[in-house]
Amino acid sequence: xxxxxxxxxxxxxxxxxxxxxxxxxxxxxxxxxxxxxxxxxxxxxxxxxxxxxxxxxxxxxxxxxxxxxxxxxxxxxxxxxxxxxxxxxxxxxxxxxxxxxxxxxxxxxxxxxxxxxxxxxxxxxxxxxxxxxxxxxxxxxxxxxxxxxxxxxxxxxxxxxxxxxxxxxxxxxxxxxxxxxxxxxxxxxx
Amino acid sequence: xxxxxxxxxxxxxxxxxxxxxxxxxxxxxxxxxxxxxxxxxxxxxxxxxxxxxxxxxxxxxxxxxxxxxxxxxxxxxxxxxxxxxxxxxxxxxxxxxxxxxxxxxxxxxxxxxxxxxxxxxxxxxxxxxxxxxxxxxxxxxxxxxxxxxxxxxxxxxxxxxxxxxxxxxxxxxxxxxxxxxxxxxxxxxxxxxxxxxxxxxxx
Numbered sequence: 001x002x003x004x005x006x007x008x009x010x011x012x013x014x015x016x017x018x019x020x021x022x023x024x025x026x027x028x029x030x031x032x033x034x035x036x037x038x039x040x041x042x043x044x045x046x047x048x049x050x051x052x053x054x055x056x057x058x059x060x061x062x063x064x065x066x067x068x069x070x071x072x073x074x075x076x077x078x079x080x081x082x083x084x085x086x087x088x089x090x091x092x093x094x095x096x097x098x099x100x101x102x103x104x105x106x107x108x109x110x111x112x113x114x115x116x117x118x119x120x121x122x123x124x125x126x127x128x129x130x131x132x133x134x135x136x137x138x139x140x141x142x143x144x145x146x147x148x149x150x151x152x153x154x155x156x157x158x159x160x161x162x163x164x165x166x167x168x169x170x171x172x173x174x175x176x177x178x179x180x181x182x183x184x185x186x187x188x189x190x
Numbered sequence: 191x192x193x194x195x196x197x198x199x200x201x202x203x204x205x206x207x208x209x210x211x212x213x214x215x216x217x218x219x220x221x222x223x224x225x226x227x228x229x230x231x232x233x234x235x236x237x238x239x240x241x242x243x244x245x246x247x248x249x250x251x252x253x254x255x256x257x258x259x260x261x262x263x264x265x266x267x268x269x270x271x272x273x274x275x276x277x278x279x280x281x282x283x284x285x286x287x288x289x290x291x292x293x294x295x296x297x298x299x300x301x302x303x304x305x306x307x308x309x310x311x312x313x314x315x316x317x318x319x320x321x322x323x324x325x326x327x328x329x330x331x332x333x334x335x336x337x338x339x340x341x342x343x344x345x346x347x348x349x350x351x352x353x354x355x356x357x358x359x360x361x362x363x364x365x366x367x368x369x370x371x372x373x374x375x376x377x378x379x380x381x382x383x384x385x386x387x388x389x390x391x392x393x
Binding site for chain 2: 030031032033034035036037038040043044045046047048049050051052053054056057079105107109110112114117166168173174175176177178179180181182183184185186187188189190
């Protein structure tokens, strides 16, 4: 009399299994966020501007002269902004990417507010992060000069990804010098 | 007959997202976080803006044109101390548009002329002193005009707008004071000590 073998559901293929029958139970995990700003080099990326003397404060936008380190995913002088949020399909959640630009750029005691910095978003051209087909884009905009500026909100599990090219709006005559500053991007999922 | 089969049971907890294609390595401004409950992660971006020093100064018509202010004194008014208005200013009459912009600190405007003792007569040795030419600024508080003099060297200092920035405009209106009775004739022009040069300097 033949006894049929039990039916086994193999949910995950494990390389270590030989010619074995296996039952794999995948428990529900928690959520996950991944945020990348710029290249994958182990440093904070920097966007550089150099204003011609004849244009100081005349309102001519100055496109960034360079981004260091360069990101092969994006065109020259643009920064990769990649936000990924995942959760269980049975528990969709909303993730929000925001930016804090409240601290102005400074040189000594002189300042330039981040409201003078804008960005133009374009789709990444592929590359190792396979960001080309990200379903969510991050709109072009201008830093608000305040904390918690919302850039995009999206429901999990999705990926928002753009190449951002920055411009200095150059709307005021400012004291000569090299101004530096930092913005902080936050990806959050309550 | 029983057929035994070996059943391998494995309880495997998998975090969703761990098998992302091209999973990111741990880098400084590439961050990740996972777990139950609320999650938040941050990354930074630096900016640098180089603003060079510059200085821009204008008296009268822009470009290479040098305006000529002309006073014609009526015969019945010579020397009666009634100021005489004139013509030739780019802002109308004897008014000249003036602007000074810079971002490297306090600007100083200095007057000079190409005469040796005032505006010289075209054919005689007579002169009219530059003290007879008055200058009135429409914004004396912020962009005053240096007093013209035979020797030159008088200065004015535009008030800084903010920080090391100066961005001031005004009109300077010239008049002939008419306090002396000079010999009849034409005095000045660029050929006879009538050219005034203003120099704006910034540290």
